[in-house]
Amino acid sequence: GAGVSQSPSNKVTEKGKDVELRCDPISGHTALYWYRQSLGQGLEFLIYFQGNSAPDKSGLPSDRFSAERTGGSVSTLTIQRTQQEDSAVYLCASSLRSPGLAGAHEQYFGPGTRLTVT
Amino acid sequence: GNSVTQMEGPVTLSEEAFLTINCTYTATGYPSLFWYVQYPGEGLQLLLKATKADDKGSNKGFEATYRKETTSFHLEKGSVQVSDSAVYFCALSANDYKLSFGAGTTVTVRA
Numbered sequence: 494g495a496g497v498s499q500s501p502s503n504k505v506t507e508k509g510k511d512v513e514l515r516c517d518p519i520s521g522h523t524a525l526y527w528y529r530q531s532l533g534q535g536l537e538f539l540i541y542f543q544g545n546s547a548p549d550k551s552g553l554p555s556d557r558f559s560a561e562r563t564g565g566s567v568s569t570l571t572i573q574r575t576q577q578e579d580s581a582v583y584l585c586a587s588s589l590r591s592p593g594l595a596g597a598h599e600q601y602f603g604p605g606t607r608l609t610v611t
Numbered sequence: 612g613n614s615v616t617q618m619e620g621p622v623t624l625s626e627e628a629f630l631t632i633n634c635t636y637t638a639t640g641y642p643s644l645f646w647y648v649q650y651p652g653e654g655l656q657l658l659l660k661a662t663k664a665d666d667k668g669s670n671k672g673f674e675a676t677y678r679k680e681t682t683s684f685h686l687e688k689g690s691v692q693v694s695d696s697a698v699y700f701c702a703l704s705a706n707d708y709k710l711s712f713g714a715g716t717t718v719t720v721r722a
Binding site: 524526528535536538541543549552584586599600601602603604605 | 645647653654655656657660700702704708709710711712713714715
């Protein structure tokens, strides 16, 4: 079946502009995650959605970052007033079941969106 | 907090050589452990996993054993191929479900 998809695959934006990154998880997956992969920081957790529960936003680096998940499926990560240090590959992942169940932690990743802030 | 430490690369090997990438972790509770691989130009893929102590994960000739006593999850392959050239990430997921990754190890296999 279809995997996790993300769009756009590449985004170049000027410093100070807002950007929106989209993620379509695997159909039926209830959990959705955003991570960031950058040269200086490696792979970092950003935010986690599980069903209708309040999202875990503990990894968001600043209040310029926000995310939403509509209808329990598609998610959008928004970065306002982009800065050069926001340049990174933004990865989305989804998983099938809730934490605490056997095999629950296996996450499937999308191809990522490469964001370049000039 | 949770953290993963893996050996730094880059690692360059000849085909059919033995590969080991060391990974140790610090975590509260009883984490699940993973190795993810990122081939050139591709996204992260799950290579193998282990969910409890002494479990051995295996896939594509790679193996890793969950060692609780040494808090380790070293990745091994007995005979690498050029197609194994990639970046390998060790990761854990504890009770807080988010993945914590190591820094990644770049492996290059020469023909």
